[in-house]
Amino acid sequence: MNKKEILLWLAVSLILAFFISPFASSSPDGLEKVADDKGFLEKGEAEPAFISPLPDYVWPGVHNEGFATGFAGIMGTLIVFGVAYGVGAAIKR
Amino acid sequence: MHIPDGFLAVNTWAPAWVISVSGLGYCIRRVSGALKDKMIPLMGVMAAFIFAGQMLNFPVVAGTSGHLLGGVLAAVLLGPYAGAIVIAVVLTIQCLVFQDGGLTALGANIFNMSFVGAMGGYMIYNLIRKAIGSEKGILAGTAVAAWASVVLASSVCAVQLAISGTSPLRLALPAMALVHMLIGIGEAVISVLVVGFVLKTRPDLIYNKEDA
Numbered sequence: 001m002n003k004k005e006i007l008l009w010l011a012v013s014l015i016l017a018f019f020i021s022p023f024a025s026s027s028p029d030g031l032e033k034v035a036d037d038k039g040f041l042e043k044g045e046a047e048p049a050f051i052s053p054l055p056d057y058v059w060p061g062v063h064n065e066g067f068a069t070g071f072a073g074i075m076g077t078l079i080v081f082g083v084a085y086g087v088g089a090a091i092k093r
Numbered sequence: 094m095h096i097p098d099g100f101l102a103v104n105t106w107a108p109a110w111v112i113s114v115s116g117l118g119y120c121i122r123r124v125s126g127a128l129k130d131k132m133i134p135l136m137g138v139m140a141a142f143i144f145a146g147q148m149l150n151f152p153v154v155a156g157t158s159g160h161l162l163g164g165v166l167a168a169v170l171l172g173p174y175a176g177a178i179v180i181a182v183v184l185t186i187q188c189l190v191f192q193d194g195g196l197t198a199l200g201a202n203i204f205n206m207s208f209v210g211a212m213g214g215y216m217i218y219n220l221i222r223k224a225i226g227s228e229k230g231i232l233a234g235t236a237v238a239a240w241a242s243v244v245l246a247s248s249v250c251a252v253q254l255a256i257s258g259t260s261p262l263r264l265a266l267p268a269m270a271l272v273h274m275l276i277g278i279g280e281a282v283i284s285v286l287v288v289g290f291v292l293k294t295r296p297d298l299i300y301n302k303e304d305a
Contacts, residue, residue, distance in 0.1 A: 038238060044100050054190055084182045
């Protein structure tokens with residue numbers, strides 16, 4: 001992959017994460033739905049073992065929900081790109 | 094399908110952590126000799142794409158949504174081992190930065206989506222690809238494996254819930270498998286679209302064990 005192709009794929013991912021993610025379905029996913037139906041959802045609602053900086057893909061302090069999700073999406077996409085690239089480079093060495 | 098803290102008992106999440114850490118170690122050893130230069134940026138790009146794709150929940154039935162897992166997609170392009178590593182990176186960042194999936198459950202989530210999803214899915218993909226051959230085999234293998242990987246990963250998740258005493262298998266397994274049979278259709282459609290696009294534009298990026 002040359003630089004142009006990498007940037008292109010990354011741009012597509014960033015566009016999905018920023019512009020499309022605010023329109024994603026907010027219904028519970030398969031596991032949450034089953035947990036709700038079978039009555040064990042509340043087991044997952046205790047204090048988590050670790051508090052993340054951006055829980056639920058929401059950028060703190062941004063009032064517009066769409067932007068809050070979009071910014072979190074951009075941040076996550078870039079972090080994941082960098083970490084996976086770095087892990088690949090480290091393994092190769 | 095990201096299990097939060099609290100769903101799994103320590104009798105389940107602790108062994109899952111041990112298995113996943115050793116499994117990833119094995120993947121790293123398998124990849125280290127075989128990783129080609131062109132695959133390193135592809136690992137970053139695939140991780141980014143799958144992360145973004147996982148944010149896009151699509152509606153399935155009555156108040157339920159599903160999203161891409163990406164295990165088969167990653168494995169078709171990167172092979173089973175690098176594919177599994179990429180999914181593990183995505184899951185780890187989702188857990189640590191976005192509270193998506195619990196830290197105690199991270200081992201189980203990596204087990205389900207990296208090992209069952211990406212590596213198990215790749216085995217199904219490879220069988221079909223070889224049986225049919227050519228591009229058609231790649232696309233058919235991607236479709237079936239993508240669907241099956243979601244159903245299998247969710248079924249294993251149900252087994253973990255049962256071992257934990259959270260929900261009996263006779264309730265959790267059919268419920269998880271059934272809803273993920275629908276979510277798996279979305280997984281298959283997205284995976285085939287992306288793999289089809291790669292086949293058209295950069296067919297050399299499809300993983301091929303023979304030239305690895």
